[in-house]
Amino acid sequence: MSASIWRRNGLAHTATALDTFPKYLLRNAEQFGSRPAMRHKDYGIWQTWTWRQQLDEIRAFALGLLELGFERGDKVAVVGANRPRLYWTFTAVQSLGGIPVPVYADAVAEEMAYVLDHAGVRFAVAQDQEQVDKLLSFADQIPALTDIIYDEKRGLRDYRSEALHDFEEVQAKGRALIERDPSAAKNWEDGVRSASGDDVSVMLYTSGTTGRSKGVMIRAASAVQAAFDTVKFDNLTERDSVLAYLPLAWVGDHYLNYAQGYVAGFCMNCPESQQTVPQDLREIGPTFYFAPPRVFEGLLTSVTIRMEDAGRFKKWIFRTFTEVARKYGEAILEKRPVPLAGRLAYALGEILLYGPLKNVLGLSKIRVAYTAGEAIGADLFSFFRSLGINLKQLYGQTEAFLYVTCQKDGEVRSDTVGLPAPNVDIRISEGGEVQFRSPGMFVGYYKEPEKTAEAMTPDGYVKTGDAGFFDTDGQLKIIDRAKDVGKLCDGSLFAPKYIENTLKFFPNIKEAVAFGDGRDFAAVFINIDLTAVGNWAERNNIAYASYQELAGHPRVYEMIARNVDETNRRLSQEPAMAGAQIRRFLILHKELDADDGELTRTQKVRRSFIAERYGELIEALYDGSSEKFVSTEVTFEDGRKGRISATVKIAEANIYGSAHASPVREAAE
Amino acid sequence: MNPRPSPAQFAGADDGIAKGDVLLKVDNVSLSFGGVKAITDISFDIRKGEIRAIIGPNGAGKTSMLNVINGFYTPQVGTITFRGEERRAMKPHHAVRQGIARTFQNVALFQGMTTLENIMAGRSVLMKRNIFWQMLWHGPALKEEIEHREKVEEIIDFLEIEHIRRTPVGKLPYGLQKRVELGRALAMEPSLLLLDEPMAGMNLEEKEDMSRFIIDVNQQRGTTIALIEHDMGVVMDLSDRVVVLDYGKKIADGEPDVVKNDQAVIDAYLGVAH
Numbered sequence: 018m019s020a021s022i023w024r025r026n027g028l029a030h031t032a033t034a035l036d037t038f039p040k041y042l043l044r045n046a047e048q049f050g051s052r053p054a055m056r057h058k059d060y061g062i063w064q065t066w067t068w069r070q071q072l073d074e075i076r077a078f079a080l081g082l083l084e085l086g087f088e089r090g091d092k093v094a095v096v097g098a099n100r101p102r103l104y105w106t107f108t109a110v111q112s113l114g115g116i117p118v119p120v121y122a123d124a125v126a127e128e129m130a131y132v133l134d135h136a137g138v139r140f141a142v143a144q145d146q147e148q149v150d151k152l153l154s155f156a157d158q159i160p161a162l163t164d165i166i167y168d169e170k171r172g173l174r175d176y177r178s179e180a181l182h183d184f185e186e187v188q189a190k191g192r193a194l195i196e197r198d199p200s201a202a203k204n205w206e207d208g209v210r211s212a213s214g215d216d217v218s219v220m221l222y223t224s225g226t227t228g229r230s231k232g233v234m235i236r237a238a239s240a241v242q243a244a245f246d247t248v249k250f251d252n253l254t255e256r257d258s259v260l261a262y263l264p265l266a267w268v269g270d271h272y273l274n275y276a277q278g279y280v281a282g283f284c285m286n287c288p289e290s291q292q293t294v295p296q297d298l299r300e301i302g303p304t305f306y307f308a309p310p311r312v313f314e315g316l317l318t319s320v321t322i323r324m325e326d327a328g329r330f331k332k333w334i335f336r337t338f339t340e341v342a343r344k345y346g347e348a349i350l351e352k353r354p355v356p357l358a359g360r361l362a363y364a365l366g367e368i369l370l371y372g373p374l375k376n377v378l379g380l381s382k383i384r385v386a387y388t389a390g391e392a393i394g395a396d397l398f399s400f401f402r403s404l405g406i407n408l409k410q411l412y413g414q415t416e417a418f419l420y421v422t423c424q425k426d427g428e429v430r431s432d433t434v435g436l437p438a439p440n441v442d443i444r445i446s447e448g449g450e451v452q453f454r455s456p457g458m459f460v461g462y463y464k465e466p467e468k469t470a471e472a473m474t475p476d477g478y479v480k481t482g483d484a485g486f487f488d489t490d491g492q493l494k495i496i497d498r499a500k501d502v503g504k505l506c507d508g509s510l511f512a513p514k515y516i517e518n519t520l521k522f523f524p525n526i527k528e529a530v531a532f533g534d535g536r537d538f539a540a541v542f543i544n545i546d547l548t549a550v551g552n553w554a555e556r557n558n559i560a561y562a563s564y565q566e567l568a569g570h571p572r573v574y575e576m577i578a579r580n581v582d583e584t585n586r587r588l589s590q591e592p593a594m595a596g597a598q599i600r601r602f603l604i605l606h607k608e609l610d611a612d613d614g615e616l617t618r619t620q621k622v623r624r625s626f627i628a629e630r631y632g633e634l635i636e637a638l639y640d641g642s643s644e645k646f647v648s649t650e651v652t653f654e655d656g657r658k659g660r661i662s663a664t665v666k667i668a669e670a671n672i673y674g675s676a677h678a679s680p681v682r683e684a685a686e
Numbered sequence: 687m688n689p690r691p692s693p694a695q696f697a698g699a700d701d702g703i704a705k706g707d708v709l710l711k712v713d714n715v716s717l718s719f720g721g722v723k724a725i726t727d728i729s730f731d732i733r734k735g736e737i738r739a740i741i742g743p744n745g746a747g748k749t750s751m752l753n754v755i756n757g758f759y760t761p762q763v764g765t766i767t768f769r770g771e772e773r774r775a776m777k778p779h780h781a782v783r784q785g786i787a788r789t790f791q792n793v794a795l796f797q798g799m800t801t802l803e804n805i806m807a808g809r810s811v812l813m814k815r816n817i818f819w820q821m822l823w824h825g826p827a828l829k830e831e832i833e834h835r836e837k838v839e840e841i842i843d844f845l846e847i848e849h850i851r852r853t854p855v856g857k858l859p860y861g862l863q864k865r866v867e868l869g870r871a872l873a874m875e876p877s878l879l880l881l882d883e884p885m886a887g888m889n890l891e892e893k894e895d896m897s898r899f900i901i902d903v904n905q906q907r908g909t910t911i912a913l914i915e916h917d918m919g920v921v922m923d924l925s926d927r928v929v930v931l932d933y934g935k936k937i938a939d940g941e942p943d944v945v946k947n948d949q950a951v952i953d954a955y956l957g958v959a960h
Binding site for chain 2: 171
């Protein structure tokens with residue numbers, strides 16, 4: 018079905034000769050043979066493999082797999098962190114006409130078993146003992162799984178099993194085969210050259226936050242085409258380098274690092290361990306970088322905290338030149354006209370502050386950086402851009418093989434996700450949902466045609482499930498998950514996540530939950546950020562004993578009221594959002610916690626659960642009362658249960674008219 | 687081009703003693719400080735390749751026993767035979783040269799130095815070049831330094847402390863400091879490793895980590911381990927044989943299951959009138 022869509026769409030084919038990643042491997046070994054393809058920090062030293070060496074490693078492993086009885090179409094699970102050998106497994110399997118299936122390494126055994134069973138994997142390549150143990154715990158329930166190959170020997174010495182192989186031994190088998198039969202290498206190469214771009218290149222399982230994970234099948238030629246387009250879009254070449262630290266099973270890593278790496282021929286650098294990423298980043302100084310907004314937030318926080326402890330002179334430099342950067346930095350980055358004095362001040366700042374700071378963060382050489390996945394605060398986004406880091410946003414999903422939209426250099430804003438990516442066709446459905454067709458578009462969900470049909474429109478567009486609209490300059494703006502978007506009684510649009518995110522950009526607010534669907538107005542629960550507000554309380558001599566006491570403090574309410582007020586002012590400037598400004602809010606007496614089921618393990622708000630648990634408080638938001646007594650059960654970290662009770666105050670907020678920006682005080686009902 | 691040392695390279699110093707034979711023997715040792723008898727007539731042995739636990743209530747003489755083994759105290763009576771060599775008096779640095787390393791009940795690291803420097807310090811005993819060459823830091827001394835650094839990197843990898851390689855030890859949480867201390871002891875490539883309460887003050891997760899490292903050190907590096915520990919669960923799980931002291935006397939000796947059910951041990955721990 019997908020192939021026919023492909024042809025019907027008539028999307029441009031610019032990379033027809035090279036339509037699989039193993040073909041790119043051969044090309045890169047020829048063209049950039051002595052350039053680095055892969056680095057890994059091991060025993061404190063960066064080990065490097067050139068493209069030629071990488072070809073040798075991959076060929077040896079592929080032939081070793083053949084010796085183990087690998088057959089065309091076999092599926093191979095890849096389980097572990099970012100390691101060269103796991104990346105080589107992808108190409109080796111693809112070169113034999115097999116399908117790699119990367120799996121989230123931190124998945125619990127049942128989840129992993131489900132994916133491996135569903136995909137019908139025959140081989141599994143695992144990083145270490147931990148992953149091997151996990152695989153062995155359910156191996157007998159997966160009839161298709163015959164062999165497990167591991168990368169790191171440690172702790173596996175005493176495992177005696179026919180089904181277990183050391184990665185190096187498999188490679189040795191492959192090398193022995195070439196030794197015995199020199200034509201084996203040539204046959205392998207011929208196989209790679211004659212492979213079809215119509216084969217499935219990789220199967221990426223969705224993380225499964227909404228139900229069972231689904232296996233997204235990506236066609237080789239589509240994957241190559243998508244990567245080809247964005248490599249061109251961002252001018253990536255073999256001279257670029259990336260730090261491959263994102264989860265292997267996530268489309269972002271597979272696309273940004275693996276696919277783009279092969280197409281552009283640049284070097285992937287694997288960190289020593291997950292904890293050493295900041296140091297490794299600094300040592301490598303990548304030119305292309307991706308990080309979710311929370312990473313940038315973490316960086317800024319650590320910088321701010323360190324500056325608080327710095328001497329007066331350093332503080333002065335920091336303040337002065339961040340101000341200069343705020344004024345001129347983005348304009349200089351975007352090559353807009355800037356007065357000479359501004360340029361000089363910025364150049365001085367580069368020497369005194371921006372340069373050293375970027376160096377410490379490992380961002381000195383960045384040419385292109387992207388962030389995606391969550392909304393990013395305008396101040397945060399501008400801070401990094403003003404330092405001269407070309408940080409941009411993209412919007413994508415697994416089904417698109419990442420890119421749906423991305424921002425062009427010079428047309429970057431924090432509240433949009435950019436124009437459609439090259440050759441991507443986007444439309445907004447009548448219900449406000451974003452739909453797209455793209456070169457990298459998936460073939461379908463593995464073994465689930467009905468789910469595939471559900472995710473597509475009859476005319477071949479993929480439904481993203483996100484609600485959004487095009488801004489006046491043609492950039493896409495994502496507001497929420499389509500199913501969460503509702504309407505107030507007066508018919509105005511209510512997008513809870515949009516409101517929550519706007520609130521959460523204030524450092525004082527850690528979490529917010531908005532209500533309003535089918536109600537008269539929007540109202541919110543707020544969790545204060547204990548670190549930020551606690552710090553503020555300390556500086557202002559406000560004594561408090563617990564989160565609960567601080568949350569109920571009148572001055573905290575005053576401070577949060579100012580944040581809510583500012584949020585409303587921002588909402589009022591958005592024609593689509595102005596109707597759903599916050600009229601009443603309260604600060605919750607306890608922190609929302611995954612242990613109590615209020616957040617998911619990935620720290621996302623579980624809206625319906627919270628609505629049920631705090632039903633009385635929601636009613637109080639809408640019945641006009643000014644306070645409400647509640648008692649809530651909580652689970653402590655050691656598993657014991659207890660109750661917290663409190664009288665929660667409910668506050669009113671100012672509403673702004675959408676046309677004029679002066680507050681209109683609304684009477685409490 | 688990717689030199690991955692095999693675990694076999696780690697194996698502790700080869701001392702010609704077969705696994706399971708007696709590595710260290712304590713015979714009728716008594717130690718007193720003035721009128722206080724810390725240890726009275728204690729005999730036991732440690733076999734090569736085993737994990738030997740020394741347990742007992744507070745003040746039972748466990749740490750004194752460890753101090754006797756590594757030469758910090760000299761007992762008034764009795765002998766200690768290590769690798770077939772009998773000795774009575776010796777200094778701790780002799781013990782180190784003989785292949786005995788230890789960690790302490792309270793972390794005893796160089797707080798201002800980094801993890802890497804602390805573990806490198808553990809290698810100093812194995813460095814052959816004198817201080818002149820080391821200060822010159824050139825030629826043979828540099829080569830030697832690199833060799834030692836490689837060994838240290840293996841230990842860092844082994845203990846999974848890559849991320850704190852360049853962090854001053856004083857800034858680390860307690861559990862990690864304990865791990866660095868273990869790393870420094872390992873750097874001496876001991877054939878007998880003495881651990882004085884390796885899990886004191888740790889939370890459950892840190893204890894589990896530390897237990898795993900102790901087992902790994904024992905199994906992969908083939909290091910013989912003698913440890914003092916208060917957490918009975920840990921002791922019973924980890925050790926091959928346990929010796930129990932109470933008021934400076936040995937009251938039981940044997941495999942964990944036997945010791946656990948010994949009436950004298952139960953009495954000592956539950957506090958029956960003596």
